[in-house]
Amino acid sequence: MSIDGLTDLWNRLFGAQPDPPPLLVLVTALLALLVVLTRVPWRIGRNAITIAHEGGHALAALLTGRKLRGIRLHSDTSGLTLSAGRPTGPGMVFTLLAGYIAPSLIGLAGAWLLGGNRITLLLWIAVALLLAMLVMIRNVFGIVSIVVTTAVVLGVSYFAPPDVQAAFAYTGVWFLLIGGVRPVGELQRLRRRGGMPESDADQLAWLTRIPGLVWVGVFGAVNLLALLVGAAMLAAPALDGLDLPL
Template identity: 65%
Template sequence: MAFADVADVADVADVEGLWDELTGLQPDPELWLVLATAAAALLLTGPWSVWRITRNTVTIAHEGGHGLVALLMGRRLEGIRLHSDTSGLTLSRGKPTGLGMVLTAAAGYTAPSLLGLGGAALLGAGRITALLWGATALLLLMLVMIRNLYGVLTMVLTGALFLLVSWLTEPEVQAAFGYLVVWFLLLGGIRPVWELQRKRRRGGAPDSDADQLARLTHLPAPVWLLFFHAVALIALIGGGRWLLDVG
């Protein structure tokens, strides 16, 4: 009985230790590190040869946004597919019109920027560990809904990277990684909207999220493109102020 009591106390201590680590505050990194990670994120979203690879991360956030909002709106999430050309598809069942469908359709292009904004708020509050663990949990939850091999591989590799950094690296490395990820989401949320606008000018993407929203709301697709641009820009400005600790 005594051994059992000792084990119970140890288990409680371990849980409390993990909780303290998750909710604890970490010191802010030096300004040079914040600026360096911003520059690195800019490079990761710039040249096409790099962007065609890193864009997969934005696609994960995009499709994850569709899926999360669909669930929150009471829709049935059928599955998510991620493709090697960095496109994706999220299927959900439910009422084909109404507020739930509008919010689900609007969540894709806004998700990377809004996730970046939320991440910037956590980093600005000194909660680097909470950011990394939260991101890892979301990736693992999303993995369950992936329905194609390439998508599974992408999610496993991305989740493994977050897990390894969260558990096996020093606080300085965790801080650098966290800031790089958040800067990337804030900057990477801008480019896909411009790419969509360019495709539509050339007569492509006839069934894009903006066009679906136009059919659902009777507001022209350019209005929704303007909305996506506004969300991305506001998130970048607001998130950047938090990351740079600008009062």
């Protein structure tokens, strides 16, 4: 690639796009909220939350020195990440803790990038993370899920006009921030009915002797805080563009 080509690529990746219209920020937030609150769209969109959830387990396992064995994504939107290492200790605790908070923290990182109007950079980072995760997928449905998701994000980042990229990126980040909260409530409802005896919260309870309900509370508190901070980041560029009376 020529120097001019590298320069163009650099500018495309790291250059800031214009501030989004306030209406775009509001509409994409409402769209993400609608998906989270309605049954069929949530059932489809929840696969993205599962990808982020299992990716959080996988990254935490690697960061704590555990050996990652593989990731499985299932058609019922559940998933499983297998790692080898000590069955107890801080590494295992951190690995279990990372799953439910990962979608919201990824959304928060995305909000930070969008707050700086780095829309294209956000989309390309998403593609890179999905491709890195793909090599660890160990079942057909998981491979198809990651490939389809990667193709959609890559297609938007490469072929779509800037306004479509902005709408897609904002919707995706809002969905991670808002959608990261709902699984925590679903988890506690299932726990209360005895439906998830080996959930992340219950495994953490066994490891730490801290009740599972406390860990559910930690998941919820982290995700709600991420939603509040992320929403402020997403709204800031749009509000800066408004001529508000003092």
